[in-house]
Amino acid sequence: MSASQVPVIDFAPFVNGEGRQREAVVEAIDRAAREVGFMCLVGHGLPEPQLQALFRAQRDFFALPEAVKAEAAFAYQDTDANTGYVAVGKERLDVKRAPDLKESFQIREPGRYGQVNRWPSGQDGFRATAEDFFAAVSDLSMKVLEAFELGLGTEPGYFRERHRTHSQILRLLHYPPLPPEFQAQRGQARAGGHTDYGSVTLLFQDDVGGLEVRDADGKWVPVDPVPGGVVINTGDIMARWTNDVYRSTLHRVRLPEHAGGRARYSVAFFNDPDNDAEIRVLEQCVSDDNACRYPPILTGDYLVNRRAASY
Numbered sequence: 001m002s003a004s005q006v007p008v009i010d011f012a013p014f015v016n017g018e019g020r021q022r023e024a025v026v027e028a029i030d031r032a033a034r035e036v037g038f039m040c041l042v043g044h045g046l047p048e049p050q051l052q053a054l055f056r057a058q059r060d061f062f063a064l065p066e067a068v069k070a071e072a073a074f075a076y077q078d079t080d081a082n083t084g085y086v087a088v089g090k091e092r093l094d095v096k097r098a099p100d101l102k103e104s105f106q107i108r109e110p111g112r113y114g115q116v117n118r119w120p121s122g123q124d125g126f127r128a129t130a131e132d133f134f135a136a137v138s139d140l141s142m143k144v145l146e147a148f149e150l151g152l153g154t155e156p157g158y159f160r161e162r163h164r165t166h167s168q169i170l171r172l173l174h175y176p177p178l179p180p181e182f183q184a185q186r187g188q189a190r191a192g193g194h195t196d197y198g199s200v201t202l203l204f205q206d207d208v209g210g211l212e213v214r215d216a217d218g219k220w221v222p223v224d225p226v227p228g229g230v231v232i233n234t235g236d237i238m239a240r241w242t243n244d245v246y247r248s249t250l251h252r253v254r255l256p257e258h259a260g261g262r263a264r265y266s267v268a269f270f271n272d273p274d275n276d277a278e279i280r281v282l283e284q285c286v287s288d289d290n291a292c293r294y295p296p297i298l299t300g301d302y303l304v305n306r307r308a309a310s311y
């Protein structure tokens with residue numbers, strides 16, 4: 001896999017087209033999920049001004065005094081609620097390495113779980129922008145799941161019916177510039193190497209770069225920012241569901257080459273199955289060459305354990 005092998009796919013014919021046009025998009029997405037586990041969609045229909053509004057609001061939020069952000073802090077043991085602010089150095093996505101050099105803020109579906117989201121006071125504009133974005137990106141993620149259903153040949157709605165927003169998370173990320181005297185510990189990263197836990201992740205990155213995926217030879221390959229594009233990747237639960245037909249690929253955000261440098265901002269949306277959804281290997285993914293690898297498991301048990309391990 002080289003950089004050009006993280007395919008860029010125009011999603012517009014899937015959203016607006018029909019027949020053969022849609023099929024061609026489904027085929028491209030299905031192939032990318034099988035071969036790479038990562039792809040970049042353009043023409044996805046999420047309005048650019050809405051994304052830019054979110055990036056501005058998140059920049060302002062992370063620039064707030066620590067004391068204000070602390071109001072939104074969640075005890076990081078509280079992986080069940082899994083919302084709120086996490087300060088720099090609290091999370092390690094690669095549990096064997098030094099903590100990640102990032103801060104984050106995350107919310108769950110406002111309509112249903114709004115009461116568990118932790119907003120600092122006086123941040124109504126930020127809240128409205130983030131909640132609007134949540135609805136738009138959730139909608140887009142459902143279309144991506146529909147494309148997976150068609151690619152895998154499951155019954156229509158199979159994934160969407162098992163993603164009724166219980167486990168959807170919008171996570172805003174800020175990777176601050178490195179202080180001039182910064183000495184990286186060995187293997188330290190902005191976000192340590194990891195696979196995502198759930199079904200599908202949608203990731204919007206600014207133009208700073210640093211996201212990398214690991215190819216089959218163990219080489220780190222950059223996922224360069226594509227203007228207007230959203231990076232899509234399939235996670236561990238999707239790999240399990242598909243008997244490893246869809247890949248869950250290791251990725252990280254590497255440190256900048258030099259101290260100082262620019263901050264990096266990104267927005268990740270995790271659409272994971274409902275807690276009560278059973279992950280049972282799809283019959284379409286079992287064959288003589290690929291016998292069933294996993295027993296059924298409940299999503300809730302699986303996700304809580306995975307999250308608890310990375311703080």
Ligand SMILES: O=C(O)CCC(=O)C(=O)O
Nearest residue numbers: 173191205211253266268
């Ligand atoms: O910030 C990024 O580009 C990647 C973040 C990521 O992989 C994650 O939060 O799971």
Ligand SMILES: [Fe+2]
Nearest residue numbers: 194195196251
């Ligand atoms: Fe990730």
